[in-house]
Amino acid sequence: MTAPILSLSNLHKAYGALKVTDGVSLDVGAGELHAIIGPNGAGKTTLISEITGEVALDAGTVTFDGADVTALPVHARALKGLTRSFQITQVLPGFTVLENVATAAQAHDGSSFRFFRSAGADKRLTDIAMAALGEVGLAARAALPAASLSHGEKRQLEIAMALVSQPKLLLLDEPMAGMGREETERLVAVLMALKGRYPMVLVEHDMHAVFRLADRISVLVYGQVIASGSPEAVRADPAVREAYLGEEEFG
Amino acid sequence: MAENPVTPPALPASPPLWRRLWLPVLVFALLALVPFVWGERFILGLVTRAMIMAIAALSLDLILGYGALVSFGHAAFLGLGAYAVAILFSHDIVDAAIAFPVAILIGAGFAFVTGAISLKTRGVYFIMITLAFGQMAFFTATSLSAYGGDDGLRMFHRSEVFGTRILANDTTFYFVVLGTLAGCFVLLKTIVGSRFGRVLRGAKENERRMRALGFDPFRYRLAAYVIAGSICALAGALFANLGMFVAPAYMTWQRSGEFIAMVVLGGMGTLIGPIIGAIGVTLIEEWLAAVTQHWKVIFGPMVVLVAIFARGGIVKLLERGTGR
Numbered sequence: 001m002t003a004p005i006l007s008l009s010n011l012h013k014a015y016g017a018l019k020v021t022d023g024v025s026l027d028v029g030a031g032e033l034h035a036i037i038g039p040n041g042a043g044k045t046t047l048i049s050e051i052t053g054e055v056a057l058d059a060g061t062v063t064f065d066g067a068d069v070t071a072l073p074v075h076a077r078a079l080k081g082l083t084r085s086f087q088i089t090q091v092l093p094g095f096t097v098l099e100n101v102a103t104a105a106q107a108h109d110g111s112s113f114r115f116f117r118s119a120g121a122d123k124r125l126t127d128i129a130m131a132a133l134g135e136v137g138l139a140a141r142a143a144l145p146a147a148s149l150s151h152g153e154k155r156q157l158e159i160a161m162a163l164v165s166q167p168k169l170l171l172l173d174e175p176m177a178g179m180g181r182e183e184t185e186r187l188v189a190v191l192m193a194l195k196g197r198y199p200m201v202l203v204e205h206d207m208h209a210v211f212r213l214a215d216r217i218s219v220l221v222y223g224q225v226i227a228s229g230s231p232e233a234v235r236a237d238p239a240v241r242e243a244y245l246g247e248e249e250f251g
Numbered sequence: 252m253a254e255n256p257v258t259p260p261a262l263p264a265s266p267p268l269w270r271r272l273w274l275p276v277l278v279f280a281l282l283a284l285v286p287f288v289w290g291e292r293f294i295l296g297l298v299t300r301a302m303i304m305a306i307a308a309l310s311l312d313l314i315l316g317y318g319a320l321v322s323f324g325h326a327a328f329l330g331l332g333a334y335a336v337a338i339l340f341s342h343d344i345v346d347a348a349i350a351f352p353v354a355i356l357i358g359a360g361f362a363f364v365t366g367a368i369s370l371k372t373r374g375v376y377f378i379m380i381t382l383a384f385g386q387m388a389f390f391t392a393t394s395l396s397a398y399g400g401d402d403g404l405r406m407f408h409r410s411e412v413f414g415t416r417i418l419a420n421d422t423t424f425y426f427v428v429l430g431t432l433a434g435c436f437v438l439l440k441t442i443v444g445s446r447f448g449r450v451l452r453g454a455k456e457n458e459r460r461m462r463a464l465g466f467d468p469f470r471y472r473l474a475a476y477v478i479a480g481s482i483c484a485l486a487g488a489l490f491a492n493l494g495m496f497v498a499p500a501y502m503t504w505q506r507s508g509e510f511i512a513m514v515v516l517g518g519m520g521t522l523i524g525p526i527i528g529a530i531g532v533t534l535i536e537e538w539l540a541a542v543t544q545h546w547k548v549i550f551g552p553m554v555v556l557v558a559i560f561a562r563g564g565i566v567k568l569l570e571r572g573t574g575r
Contacts (some may be wrong), residue, residue: 052463078465090463092456103453107465113474114446122446165464229562 002030003066005169005199011050012018012061013223020046022223025099027171033195035210038220039243042070044203045087047220048173051201052084053077079107081168085175087203089154093147097138097157100146101129104161136190152183159190170200176209188212201237211235219243270275274569275436282429286422296493302428303490306435306523308513310482315511315518317448317474318475319372319455323378323508324385328358328480329390330502332487337404347418347463348409352373353490358484359477360468363463366476384509387500392499403498410492418492428489433523435482439522442478446511451475516557527565 004027013021020043028034036044049055051062053074059068066125069077078084092100094202102125102172106112109125133139136156141149146157162170175191176184188209195213204210210217211231218228221241227237234240257454285298307329314320335354344350369380398404401567409418418424442448453461454468502508509532517528535553539546561568 054459054462072463073467075465075467078463084463086460086463090424090457092453092460094456095453099449103449103461104464112446112450112466112471115442115448116445118441118444119446119449122442161464163256 004028004063005030005065006051006201007063008051009061009063011047011062011104012058013046013050013055014058019223021050021057021060024200024220024223024225026218026225026228028199028201029216031190031196031199032215033200033202033213035204035214035217036220037204037207037210037217042220043223044220045173048084048171048201048203051171052082053237078165081166082171083162083165084169084171085155085158085162085173087173087177089158091146091149091154091157091161093145095146096142097133097144097146097149098126098129098142100157101132101160102126105129105132105164108164108166128164129160132163135163135193136160137186152179152186155179155183155187156190159187159194163194167198170194170198172200172202172204174203174205176204176206184209253389259503274566277486278523278526279429279433282432286425290422292421295425297534297537298530299421299425299428299493300490301497301530302432303486303493304510304513304533305526306428306432306486306489307483308510308517308529309432309435309439309522310479310486311510312514312519312522312525313442313482314472314475315370315514316522316525317443317455318451318472320377320472320476321511322381322476322479323507323511324365324381324383324388325483326502326504326506327385327388327477328361328483329487329490329506330388330497330499331357331361332484333491333497334392334395334398334404334487335402335484336410336488336491337406340406340410341398341404345408345411346414347412347488347492350410351485354484354488355481356370358487359481361484362477362480363473366473366480370472370476382504382507385502385504389499389502389504392502399498401499403496406495406497409495410488424492428493431485431489435485436526437524439482443522447471447474469568512554516554516561516564518566521564524564524566531565 006028008024008026009023011024024047036047038044046055050057052073057070061068063069064077064082065080069080092103095103099120105125105128106119125203130139130142136159138153138156138160141153146154149157175187179187184206191213202210202213214231216229217231217234218225219234221243226243227234227240286295287494289295307325311322311325314322332354335357336350338351339353365384369377369384372380380403393401408416409424412418418427450461450466450471454466454471458468490501513528513532514525516532517526518524536546536550539549557565
């Protein structure tokens with residue numbers, strides 16, 4: 001196996017007596033789609049925030065693309081290619097759909113301390129953005145304000161923004177949350193198409209989607225990884241069955 | 252997933268040019284006509300003052316309207332620019348070619364230092380800390396006994412321009428101020444639409460998202476604060492020349508509040524709105540003050556009415572009036 005793109009080593013984080021991350025270590029290999037599942041309150045979103053830098057760690061190191069990024073702030077990690085989508089979609093609501101994506105592209109296109117040329121008329125950014133919108137199936141919505149999109153479309157928009165961010169790793173925090181069956185299917189298809197092109201960390205409750213997409217699954221319970229392995233191995237793991245006891249959705 | 256690979260969808264159409272331009276063109280055309288219609292010194296001076304306030308309000312709109320940063324100390328920059336010109340004048344440095352750039356640099360420097368500190372805070376704390384810096388500037392000016400202290404400082408004539416006294420003519424001065432206002436408007440319009448402006452606006456829309464995209468909002472906000480401070484100091488340099496006088500009263504917190512009112516009443520984040528707001532407020536104040544000394548009793552409710560019935564300011568009202 002080649003060197004992992006992301007390597008978490010013994011992460012710890014506590015809020016008072018509550019240990020939200022309790023000695024998590026895991027590797028995400030190049031090209032791998034690594035799903036993180038676990039019951040509510042297991043600390044999945046916190047773990048994502050620790051990877052992106054929004055939550056400061058008590059202990060442990062985050063190694064990304066061969067470099068220790070533990071001390072870097074959110075924006076610096078993002079510029080290195082650590083790209084995320086949010087559990088609750090985060091778009092720029094007053095911007096058009098196109099400008100949302102163009103803004104994401106702009107972050108990776110030299111300095112933004114350029115004061116005099118119109119950004120809206122910048123053909124290079126616009127072309128990059130339109131291509132990404134085509135890829136996620138939102139091209140026809142380009143001129144609309146992002147606030148007017150449906151929930152599912154905002155998810156697609158977030159993915160388009162991620163695609164133009166020159167990602168080396170995509171962190172997707174519950175991308176299917178709050179979506180209908182049809183929207184979920186469309187998103188699974190989008191992720192299927194992206195799989196292999198980018199390594200991904202997928203936090204998701206929709207088990208059908210997880211077992212269809214994941215190469216490897218880690219199960220997080222009370223801040224600890226209780227199992228990690230192929231979908232088949234995880235499905236058969238008795239400790240996992242125990243943790244999910246009573247939850248029909250599993251399996 | 253591509254919907255239709257053959258015909259790429261049309262790019263977003265921007266609104267027609269006339270719709271974006273009619274209001275600025277109308278405002279500047281009216282301002283350019285004023286000296287030909289009303290030649291009286293009083294009117295000319297009054298509208299010149301209104302335009303100087305408009306430059307200040309315009310600069311505040313960059314950080315307030317596009318950056319959502321409610322600065323309650325913006326008048327400090329007006330005072331700094333004015334004092335820079337008057338103090339240099341008292342040392343016989345009377346040429347605008349030196350005094351105006353110095354004024355702008357002092358505004359930029361003060362903005363950089365105070366901005367670097369106050370932009371570490373948000374919301375109410377930002378308001379409080381900018382207010383505190385504004386008050387510091389105010390009290391420093393009152394204690395400058397060498398430069399008039401509370402009484403202020405007088406200039407014997409307007410700044411020279413490369414040794415000439417062309418600004419002494421009120422009409423010339425009027426057009427210099429009008430030209431400066433137009434220049435600042437075009438400059439800020441350009442900045443707001445640039446890559447830089449996009450990041451500034453994006454950080455107002457959703458700061459968390461912008462960080463996740465790789466932008467550090469602080470640096471862009473600080474740069475915007477410095478630009479705003481510089482332009483407001485330039486307004487101050489013009490203000491000192493208007494009455495050939497400066498006083499600590501130029502930088503009271505009440506004036507900072509007035510700038511906010513001008514921006515909000517005119518229309519935040521529109522640039523043309525704050526110009527209309529500043530001119531409107533200045534003229535109405537003057538008119539009401541002539542009618543009755545209790546003019547604030549009338550002016551206050553007027554502000555309240557606009558705030559309630561014209562959300563988005565006068566500009567929104569006008570745009571609705573033209574069928575959109």
